[in-house]
Structures are given as C-alpha cells and as structure tokens.
Amino acid sequence: MPDWSYHPLFKSWLTKLPNALGREFIHNGMSLIASSKLGSSFIEFLGHMDPSPKLQKEFLNIHVSNPIGLSGKIDPLMTGTKAFAQLGFGFIEIGPVALQPYRSPASYDSTKQNILFPLKLETLGIEQTILKLKKLQSLGKPIFIRVSPDHSLLEQSEIIKALHPYCDTFIIEDKDEFTSNCLSLIKKAAKEKPLLLSIKQKDVRSSLIKISRYIKDTIVDGIVIEENSVMIGDFQLFETKQVDALLESLIMLRKNEITSVPIIISGGVLEPEDAKSLLSNGADLIILSSGYVVSGPGLPKRVNELLLMDQEDSDKEIVDGWQYYWLFGLCILIGGILALLFSMTRVILPYDEAFLNLSRDQLMMINNRIILFMAHDRMTLAGTMISGGIIYMQLAKHGVRNGVHWARKAINIAGITGFIGILLFIGYGYFDWLHGLFWVILLPFFVIGYKKTTGASHTPLSMNLKNSHSWKRSLWGQLCFVTLGFSFVIGGVVISAIGISSVFVNTDLTYICMTPELMDSINSRLIPLIAHDRAGFGSALISVGLLVLMMALWGFHEGARWIWKTFLIGGIPAFSAGILTHFIIGYTTFIHLLPAYFALALYLLGLYLSKDFLTQKS
Structure with a gap:
C-alpha cells in the first residue's frame, strides 16, 4: 500500500x-x-x-x-x-x-x-x-x-x-x-x-x-x-x-x-x-x-x-553505454515521425498494395472509409511511438546516464515487452518487411545498451524533508499517472487481443459501413492487413504504458523536474494523434473516444497536481 x-x-x-x-x-x-x-x-x-x-x-x-x-x-x-x-x-x-x-x-x-x-x-x-x-x-x-x-x-x-x-x-x-x-x-x-x-x-x-x-x-x-x-x-x-x-x-x-x-x-x-x-x-x-x-x-x-x-558523490562517473539506450529511443522517435507522415499522406504503402493485390485508388473506390480507418490506426500508432521514443531518450539521458537503477530497469522491461510484441503482427496472417527491418535496426542498440549499463545500480536520491502540501497533493498526481499507466497497459492488451481475434468493435463497423464478411468477400487479405495495424498499435501501447507506469511508481521525487517534463512532452504526441485523428477522419463516436478522454483527464490532472512537488528547486 x-x-x-x-x-x-x-x-x-x-x-x-x-x-x-x-x-x-x-x-x-x-x-x-x-x-x-x-x-x-x-x-x-x-x-x-x-x-x-x-x-x-x-x-x-x-x-x-x-x-x-x-x-x-x-x-x-x-x-x-x-x-x-x-x-x-x-x-x-x-x-x-x-x-x-x-x-x-x-x-x-x-x-x-x-x-x-x-x-x-x-x-x-x-x-x-x-x-x-x-x-x-x-x-x-x-x-x-x-x-x-x-x-x-x-x-x-x-x-x-x-x-x-x-x-x-x-x-x-x-x-x-x-x-x-x-x-x-x-x-x-x-x-x-x-x-x-x-x-x-x-x-x-x-x-x-x-x-x-x-x-x-x-x-x-x-x-x-x-x-x-x-x-x-x-x-x-x-x-x-x-x-x-x-x-x-x-x-x-x-x-x-x-x-x-x-x-x-x-x-x-x-x-x-x-x-x-x-x-x-x-x-x-x-x-x-x-x-x-x-x-x-x-x-x-x-x-x-x-x-x-549526504553521501552523494559530486564526482561520480557517468555510466558508459547510456547513449545506446538514447539512440534506441531516437530510432523509435524517427520511426514514429515517418509513420505519421505516411499515415497522413498515402496511408497504404507499396508492400501493402502488393499484399492486397489492390492499389490505393482501387481501395478508395471500394470504400474510402477503409483507408481513413487504417489512417486512424496508423496515426495513433505513430503518436504512441513518438511518445515512447521521447520517454526512452529522457530515461537514458537523465536516469541511466547518472546510474539510476530504476530508469535502466524501466527501459529493459518496456523494451523487451516491445520486442516480444512483434509476434502480434503475425497473429492474423500478415507480417510486413518494414516492421521487421525496424526491429532489426533497434535490436543492436538495445542489446549493447543492456550490456554496457550494468553499472547503473544507484538508488535515487531525494531532497524531500517535510510532509508539505505540495507532497500531499503530488500523491494525487502520482495516483493519476499510475492509473494512466495501468490504463494504457490494459488498453494495449485489449486492442492487441481484438487485433488477433475479432479485429473490429461495433463502432468500427458502424464507421466503415461494412461488415467483416463483406470486406472478406471483397478481398480476403484486407482484414489481416487491418488486424496487423491494430495488433501493432496494441503492442506499442503496452510498452509505453509500462514506461508511464514505472516512471510514476519509481520516479516521483521532490525536485525531479525532468520527470515532470518527460510526462508533459511525452504525452503530447500520443494524445494529439490519438484524439485529433478521430476528428480529422470524422470518427467521433463518444463511447469510442471515452477511454481517450478519460486518459487525457488523468494526464492533465496528474501534471497539475504534481507540478509544484516535481519542479521545485533544491
């Protein structure tokens, strides 16, 4: 407790x-x-x-x-x-x-x-x-x-x-x-x-x-x-x-x-x-x-x-190898930006067209809302990747670099979970080479970072002296971020499970105006392609949820300004892509967006309640 x-x-x-x-x-x-x-x-x-x-x-x-x-x-x-x-x-x-x-x-x-x-x-x-x-x-x-x-x-x-x-x-x-x-x-x-x-x-x-x-x-x-x-x-x-x-x-x-x-x-x-x-x-x-x-x-x-x-060593050495974790996060950030650009333009890439044996224009002629729906999945995935990349980079620079054990542990847990999540991409029969190449690029940075940063074993320091008002209020803020992290993880599990099973929820079908049977009759590979996107987004959401959760559980220390900034900056891409995308494509069903509204409320409330405690100077 x-x-x-x-x-x-x-x-x-x-x-x-x-x-x-x-x-x-x-x-x-x-x-x-x-x-x-x-x-x-x-x-x-x-x-x-x-x-x-x-x-x-x-x-x-x-x-x-x-x-x-x-x-x-x-x-x-x-x-x-x-x-x-x-x-x-x-x-x-x-x-x-x-x-x-x-x-x-x-x-x-x-x-x-x-x-x-x-x-x-x-x-x-x-x-x-x-x-x-x-x-x-x-x-x-x-x-x-x-x-x-x-x-x-x-x-x-x-x-x-x-x-x-x-x-x-x-x-x-x-x-x-x-x-x-x-x-x-x-x-x-x-x-x-x-x-x-x-x-x-x-x-x-x-x-x-x-x-x-x-x-x-x-x-x-x-x-x-x-x-x-x-x-x-x-x-x-x-x-x-x-x-x-x-x-x-x-x-x-x-x-x-x-x-x-x-x-x-x-x-x-x-x-x-x-x-x-x-x-x-x-x-x-x-x-x-x-x-x-x-x-x-x-x-x-x-x-x-x-x-x-009192025992802090002012001359303590910087932990070697943190740069590889930082580059790992940078690659995810760049990958997210590229994914965002593609999802805002073509949406369907050439290897997707090859898998479907349909061009983007042909799919638009069949039902343009299928393209918009896929853009919605890919934009939310891109926003999640950008946020995840920012958090990885911050943990590497401000945590692992200074030998903080919990920061390294958070990167390892979330990173390994993300690599395992690649299996979800093929859960419904489709695996694209670009995702495989992306993980092949990421893996060396993660492995080298893991091996070189074993010296990050320091317990965090705290300058918290009193049961101050800002401390008591920050506990509510911490509760908000802990709940947010758990919600992301649970949401990612649910989305991944849907992605490798039924693929759609009722509001999705209402927006697309087609049944799964009709889509399957048009092209038997269309649903596996959509499922691949959904499972990929679910996997990314689980990893980012773990990062948010572990930062909230282990990183709340008085004066830890970088933690508050990481929450602030890291949350903007995910929430912007996750909510604005729905309004751009016209998929604004309230019940569908309710989890996103709930998460946004937790995010804003958490930032407000924890600001004084996390950002005050020593």
Missing part, C-alpha cells in the same frame, strides 16, 4: 473502522501478498523500497541494511511483520512481549491525526509470539524484542530465555527499582545477545549518573531514548513529532561522554527531516512509531533516500 494509494484512497476509510479492524485488514492483506515470491515481487514493483547498500551498517555486530526500524506498537499481533520487512526497514521491533496475551487495541483519532494507545500495550503473549517468530526465521531482517515492563525481574528473565533463539537483541524498559545487580541478572539471561536499556525522554536528565554506571559496568550494550506519552483518560498518546525534545536528550547523552555505546531513538519522527536531524546528531538507529501511520508507508523510503543526499 504505497503512499499514492494509502493517502488518497485507503487511509480515510480504513481509519474509520472500529478498533483495530482497519489495522489488521491492512496487515493481513499485505502479509498475504508478501507470503509468496510473486507477491514479494509485486510489492517490490509497486514500491521499489529496497534501500541503497550505502546505508548498511553494523550495530553491535548485527548487520542492518539501513538505520530505520519499525516499532512493535504498530504491529502488536505480528500480522504484518512479513510485509513490513519488505517496505524499506532495516530492522523490526517485536513487543512488548508479556507472559500472557493482552488485547486492548489502539484507536485512531482521524481529526487530530493521532493514535491513542491503551496504558497497558497490547501483546500476543509469549506462546503466540514464539509460534510467530518460528515462522519468521527466514525474514532476513534483524529482530529486536522488547520485554514487557509489567513483570518482575525473574519473569522478565524467563521471557528473555524463552525468546533468546529467535531474536538479535533485547530491549528492556528502565524501572526505578532497577539496580546494577538486577540488570546483571537480565544481562545473564540474554547471554551473548545485546541488551538495550529503554529510558523515557523526560527521564534522561535525571538518569545520567545511572546510565553512566550501567555502561561502565558493561551491563547494558546500548540506550534507547523513548518517546514521551501524555495520559488521556484510560489511554496514552505518543505525539507524532517530538524531535526537538529527543534531540535535546540525545545531545545531552553525547555531551556527557556517553559515546561508547550506540543510542537508538524510538518514536517522535513524523517527517524525513526529523530522522535525518537525529541521525546527524549522534543517533545510531531510528524506530518509527505513530509518525509512520500518519505519514504513510513510504516514510522509511523517503528517509533512506534523504540520507543518501
């Missing part, structure tokens, strides 16, 4: 469901998808969440792929753990784990954008937790287990002993009655697993001496500064943004020479800049809490991409 679907579509009604119903619906649904290899690939395709290898670090001999984790408060029943591991997190917190289960779900205040948690946090109980953890042993992410503070010292030790085989580290919350001897017993139960001491932010100042003693005696291996809570009746509220107070405590610990152990910040992070500020001032890891629910599932990805800005 990416941000572009979470905020515009689902959040408003899911948060209105009673108690934890909305939460469990989301978590169970995501985990169901993530439980299969195909589902995992689908999640990755939608979100492209994997963090850059540059963000990897060692934390107490534990390898984390990035410094952002998820609080156990968000998934107390562990129904979404498998999915969260694929949403850009470097580690997952489980708990608080208690001996017995306790069900008292949190509630969401949609008016104030806050989550109210019970005073005693919800927990599965140790038996169910162990059963869940056994199923998650191949999770691939470090697991931090928080032990419930509602137990005695001996009970906490028993919990740690029972959970020891299933986690990487333990978090235990500080108590007034704790002494060095008490924590030593818990440390002994944890054996070689690191023990982290959690302290409320408001108690850090008064606990400095105690913390220093614990660290000196090597009883604890790290400190967790915990977000503060406010009591509201029988519930507690964790403010979504507490970065100033947390930062103050973090700096205080570091200034008091508590530098030999790592420090984790738990909660209080609402926007990417919050996490960056804490990490820049000495925090080792961040655990997202209520702010994750308010900001949306894309928050860890946005933080990860912002952190990469």
